[in-house]
Amino acid sequence: MNIIIAGDGRVGSTLARELSAEGYDLTLIDSDPHILESSVSRYDVMTVSGNCASMPTLRQAGVMDADLLIAVTSADEVNLLCCTTAHALNPKLHTIARIRNPEYIHQIYDMQDTFGLSMGINPEKQAAREMERLLKFPGFLRREVFAKGRTEIVELKVDAESKLRDARLMDLGSIVKCRILVCAVLREGTSMVPSGNFVLREGDRVFVTAPTENLAILLKNLGILTRRVRRVMFCGGDRVSYYLAELLKNSGIQVRIIEADEARCRELFAMLPDAEIIHADVSDPEVLEDAGLGNCDAMVTLTEMDQLNMILSLHAIARGIPQVITKMSQVDNRTLIDSLNLGSVICPKELCCNDILRYVRAMQNQTGAALSVHTIADGQVEALEFPVEANTKFCGVPLKKLKLKPNVLIASISRGAHTEIPNGESMFAQGDTLVVVTSGRGVLKQINDIFQ
Amino acid sequence: MNYKIMGRFIAQILTIEGLFMLPALSISLFYGEWNAVQGFLAAILAIAVTAAVLFTLCRKAATALNAREGMVCVGISWIILSLYGCLPFVISGEIPRFVDAFFEIVSGFTTTGSSILADVEALSWGILYWRSFSHWLGGMGVLVFLLAIAPGEKDKGFTMHLLRAESPGPSVGKLVPRMRKTATILYLIYITLTVINIIFLLFGKMPLLEAICTAFGTAGTGGFGVKNDSMGSYSPYLQNVTTVFMFLFGINFSCYYLLLLRQFRNVFKDEELLSYCGIVVTAIVLISVNIRHLYPTLSETVRHAAFQVSTIITTTGYSTTDFDLWPAFSKGILMFLMVVGACAGSTGGGLKVTRLLLLVKSLRSNVGKVLNPRRVRLVRNNGEVVSQQLLDNTNAYLAAYVCIIILSYILISIDGFSIGTNFTAVLACFNNIGPGLEAVGPMCNFSGFSDFSKLVLSMDMLAGRLEIFPILVLFSRNTWRK
Numbered sequence: 001m002n003i004i005i006a007g008d009g010r011v012g013s014t015l016a017r018e019l020s021a022e023g024y025d026l027t028l029i030d031s032d033p034h035i036l037e038s039s040v041s042r043y044d045v046m047t048v049s050g051n052c053a054s055m056p057t058l059r060q061a062g063v064m065d066a067d068l069l070i071a072v073t074s075a076d077e078v079n080l081l082c083c084t085t086a087h088a089l090n091p092k093l094h095t096i097a098r099i100r101n102p103e104y105i106h107q108i109y110d111m112q113d114t115f116g117l118s119m120g121i122n123p124e125k126q127a128a129r130e131m132e133r134l135l136k137f138p139g140f141l142r143r144e145v146f147a148k149g150r151t152e153i154v155e156l157k158v159d160a161e162s163k164l165r166d167a168r169l170m171d172l173g174s175i176v177k178c179r180i181l182v183c184a185v186l187r188e189g190t191s192m193v194p195s196g197n198f199v200l201r202e203g204d205r206v207f208v209t210a211p212t213e214n215l216a217i218l219l220k221n222l223g224i225l226t227r228r229v230r231r232v233m234f235c236g237g238d239r240v241s242y243y244l245a246e247l248l249k250n251s252g253i254q255v256r257i258i259e260a261d262e263a264r265c266r267e268l269f270a271m272l273p274d275a276e277i278i279h280a281d282v283s284d285p286e287v288l289e290d291a292g293l294g295n296c297d298a299m300v301t302l303t304e305m306d307q308l309n310m311i312l313s314l315h316a317i318a319r320g321i322p323q324v325i326t327k328m329s330q331v332d333n334r335t336l337i338d339s340l341n342l343g344s345v346i347c348p349k350e351l352c353c354n355d356i357l358r359y360v361r362a363m364q365n366q367t368g369a370a371l372s373v374h375t376i377a378d379g380q381v382e383a384l385e386f387p388v389e390a391n392t393k394f395c396g397v398p399l400k401k402l403k404l405k406p407n408v409l410i411a412s413i414s415r416g417a418h419t420e421i422p423n424g425e426s427m428f429a430q431g432d433t434l435v436v437v438t439s440g441r442g443v444l445k446q447i448n449d450i451f452q
Numbered sequence: 453m454n455y456k457i458m459g460r461f462i463a464q465i466l467t468i469e470g471l472f473m474l475p476a477l478s479i480s481l482f483y484g485e486w487n488a489v490q491g492f493l494a495a496i497l498a499i500a501v502t503a504a505v506l507f508t509l510c511r512k513a514a515t516a517l518n519a520r521e522g523m524v525c526v527g528i529s530w531i532i533l534s535l536y537g538c539l540p541f542v543i544s545g546e547i548p549r550f551v552d553a554f555f556e557i558v559s560g561f562t563t564t565g566s567s568i569l570a571d572v573e574a575l576s577w578g579i580l581y582w583r584s585f586s587h588w589l590g591g592m593g594v595l596v597f598l599l600a601i602a603p604g605e606k607d608k609g610f611t612m613h614l615l616r617a618e619s620p621g622p623s624v625g626k627l628v629p630r631m632r633k634t635a636t637i638l639y640l641i642y643i644t645l646t647v648i649n650i651i652f653l654l655f656g657k658m659p660l661l662e663a664i665c666t667a668f669g670t671a672g673t674g675g676f677g678v679k680n681d682s683m684g685s686y687s688p689y690l691q692n693v694t695t696v697f698m699f700l701f702g703i704n705f706s707c708y709y710l711l712l713l714r715q716f717r718n719v720f721k722d723e724e725l726l727s728y729c730g731i732v733v734t735a736i737v738l739i740s741v742n743i744r745h746l747y748p749t750l751s752e753t754v755r756h757a758a759f760q761v762s763t764i765i766t767t768t769g770y771s772t773t774d775f776d777l778w779p780a781f782s783k784g785i786l787m788f789l790m791v792v793g794a795c796a797g798s799t800g801g802g803l804k805v806t807r808l809l810l811l812v813k814s815l816r817s818n819v820g821k822v823l824n825p826r827r828v829r830l831v832r833n834n835g836e837v838v839s840q841q842l843l844d845n846t847n848a849y850l851a852a853y854v855c856i857i858i859l860s861y862i863l864i865s866i867d868g869f870s871i872g873t874n875f876t877a878v879l880a881c882f883n884n885i886g887p888g889l890e891a892v893g894p895m896c897n898f899s900g901f902s903d904f905s906k907l908v909l910s911m912d913m914l915a916g917r918l919e920i921f922p923i924l925v926l927f928s929r930n931t932w933r934k
Contacts, residue, residue: 002629025629033839041519041613046629 001025001364002066006052006082007073008035010330011098011123013043014353015070018379019360020044027061053081055089063089068363070356071097076104080115087116094118094363096356102239119359123352128243130351131325134344135229135253135298138323139219141205141344144374145212146385147414147433152212153183153376153383156222158204163222170196176221179421180210183411183437184381189335191380193407193439205338207376209411209435211419229253229323233296235282235312236303237261237268240327240348244300245275258282258291283308285315298323306330313342334378370444371433381439383411386447388432393448400424403452408444411435453932456510457517458525463506465529465594469536470499472589473582476540479661480578488578491544499536522613524931526595527922530914533594534558537586546579551903558910560586561594562917563799565675565769565886566877568899568906572680577661583676584665590917591672591701591799592642593618599635617922621796622807622846627709641708642799646671649697656690670697673800675769675886682894683770688755691772695755695762699732702766702794723834724795724806728765731805735761735789739782746778765789767801769886776893783889790879801884801916803853810838810846852920857882860912864905877901882912 001024005012008030016039020026026045029052030036036047050057052073063069069086071079076099083095096119099108108120133143142155158164163175169182184207185194192198200206210218230253234241237259245255245268255275259265265279280287282303293299299316301309306328313326324343331337331347354375361373370384388395394402399410399422413420414433420426428434436450444450473496480488517525534557541553552568559566560583569575575583589597595618615631616624626634646667653663665678677683683691703725710719719725739757747753759772764786775786793802810831817829831838860878869877869891876888877898887894898906915923925931 025633027629044629044631046626 006071068094123348124239127348132247151412186377191377232298300325407439459510463503466503476582485576487544488576491540495539526617555906561590562913563672563674564884584668587672587674588668673768698762704795704797771894881909882916
């Protein structure tokens with residue numbers, strides 16, 4: 001498949017790395033030849049320098065033979081114009097544009113066809129959604145939803161007091177008193193798909209599959225806080241902050257935003273009637289106390305500076321705030337970041353990349369293909385959702401009799417409204433939805449690939 | 453320095469070399485040349501053992517190469533390729549001295565075509581084939597070949613650095629997004645042109661094996677012939693066919709790809725191609741006028757002029773006549789063509805037409821700046837402004853080029869040959885041409901030089917083929933520092 005990526009920034013080059021490793025033919029467009037030079041020497045891609053919204057540049061990049069265009073330059077307008085122009089040149093082209101300005105959000109959804117857009121993607125909004133999920137279910141570092149919300153893969157950290165510490169995976173069921181499955185463990189930066197004898201250690205990040213209805217039981221039995229978040233403080237009033245406040249509007253969670261820029265405070269006040277806006281500079285620790293950090297049960301750090309966000313989060317955790325979420329615009333060194341106790345770390349650009357990758361994989365797939373592909377454990381593990389179809393092999397055969405490929409695990413079987421965490425006796429039938437976890441990237445293209 | 457991944461590359465390259473010795477081996481078997489069979493078998497065995505050892509030692513190499521490692525890797529692998537490639541010559545006893553054999557195979561792989569052999573016809577067919585085949589493999593590059601066939605997931609280490617280090621030209625780009633596809637396309641074009649060349653030669657009643665060897669020499673713009681007088685005793689038809697194909701193999705291969713894509717306008721407006729054609733035609737006309745009195749008919753004059761111009765500018769090195777006997781003006785033109793060389797992205801060597809164009813243009817813009825300091829004058833190529841980076845690189849290349857010529861000239865002067873001999877010997881080796889003038893002229897050979905000079909010239913050939921820097925970094929202390 002031929003893919004054009006317009007804009008060789010952080011998202012563009014991350015996409016280039018992932019997609020070229022998966023074997024797609026990529027052409028990168030950027031106006032800066034130096035940036036392109038560094039990409040071409042690192043990844044197996046071709047580059048064109050120029051304005052990606054102009055017809056000659058698009059032609060030069062081979063838009064006529066391309067299957068997908070991803071516009072991720074820093075300017076929304078350029079992204080849109082790029083997609084519109086490219087789509088006019090080649091009507092069969094799929095186009096994805098990154099649009100970040102909230103003022104454009106509605107027209108993007110309503111006028112998708114007019115713009116020739118297949119998908120508009122808004123990293124800040126996604127980040128806000130992710131944070132909302134975490135705030136509504138405190139205790140997890142991250143949640144990935146599958147099978148129309150019936151199954152989830154949640155991320156937990158094993159800390160010193162955790163009941164999971166030094167537990168064997170086969171004994172886990174008796175600790176948490178519900179059926180769950182550990183589908184991946186991330187230890188010191190390397191991921192593994194563990195077996196029953198695996199013993200968890202302090203500092204591990206554990207990825208657990210569970211039916212959504214069991215999440216509350218899981219948290220309760222693990223002794224992790226189950227109190228609902230009542231009051232949350234946002235440090236910084238950027239776009240994510242606005243989106244998140246908007247999402248939390250009717251949830252009964254009281255939002256308090258601290259923003260240093262007065263004009264922005266007024267804007268936020270106008271847009272968010274339910275939120276409490278405080279005009280102050282968060283880099284001053286006294287400000288947080290004055291703003292009532294003590295009686296908040298969650299804090300989200302959303303300033304533009306990653307360093308400040310990290311320090312604020314460390315401070316909040318030291319103060320004993322139960323739920324802390326840190327926004328980072330760069331997570332180049334995940335291992336290092338994990339070694340700090342920053343609560344949940346959310347990177348809008350990473351989410352944006354994951355969404356685009358998911359779209360590309362779904363596009364590639366035909367029948368029997370994955371409904372969605374999520375990457376977990378810092379991108380080292382893939383969780384794929386497959387529908388069981390008529391041509392799927394081994395329907396109605398107990399799992400213990402199946403020979404799966406190494407490092408492949410069936411994490412859940414959803415049937416109707418019910419989700420089953422499988423054991424050796426479980427079997428799947430036509431119409432079910434399976435979640436499959438694998439540590440090989442891009443290996444599974446369709447469901448029958450999981451069998452040996 | 454990531455030695456493991458380099459080891460794996462070298463093992464892979466040796467494997468390919470070993471596989472390519474099999475056809476030569478079967479030719480020797482067919483003709484019953486037992487010495488050559490022995491030589492090839494021993495060489496294949498040595499290669500197999502070395503490759504196996506390297507593969508086991510470097511099993512766990514995963515990461516990609518950086519620019520420095522890419523260059524070092526290319527430099528070293530060419531030297532190792534030559535070290536093992538000359539084993540059949542030595543072991544079969546046909547070129548008993550190791551230095552001679554090394555010079556001969558380096559001359560082969562770098563598509564130079566300079567020989568230390570006085571009597572080529574005495575060689576066995578298997579050895580002749582291997583000698584010519586080394587031109588063909590070296591012409592497009594053995595790493596490019598590896599890129600084209602290397603197994604799927606494992607080609608992570610293949611970065612642009614390798615392609616850049618091995619392919620000639622100032623700005624090496626890809627034809628298509630995938631490196632492997634680019635390499636495959638290049639080799640497909642190369643193979644197709646070679647096969648067409650063989651067919652044309654067969655039409656001229658050349659025996660099959662001779663036709664294959666001649667076509668290999670033409671395709672790689674190498675110049676090892678199978679006859680003592682190179683192409684002199686062949687019919688005018690065969691000489692003309694070779695003239696045309698040498699010219700074709702001196703053209704940038706991306707032009708052929710554009711032709712396949714039916715982008716004719718881009719090809720025929722390409723400045724480098726136009727200049728290349730211009731230089732060739734002008735040189736043929738000037739030489740024809742200058743040497744008219746030496747040959748009985750006009751057609752013979754033009755045929756010899758065209759053949760010699762084509763052979764020198766593409767850096768092939770065949771000859772149909774002893775151009776050392778030509779007047780000074782013609783020899784002067786030929787020396788200029790030696791330096792110019794073929795187009796970037798072809799199999800030819802030399803400075804490359806595109807570099808010459810850039811140098812002339814940047815000289816013009818600098819002179820313009822002196823006369824009128826406020827006027828903006830940037831260098832354009834094919835209508836687009838050339839980056840300062842590329843101009844700087846080209847200037848640096850020229851500087852390195854001149855330094856190496858001077859240094860090698862001084863080093864081989866120790867042997868006491870005439871200035872003309874020494875200078876053209878360096879030019880002929882460094883630009884991968886083959887014959888020079890006077891004592892290393894088209895009817896003579898390099899056997900008179902001392903072993904030391906032969907090694908210097910071997911290094912020159914490698915530096916010329918790999919465009920200096922991959923060989924130069926091997927001699928830099930910084931490269932080997934931890």
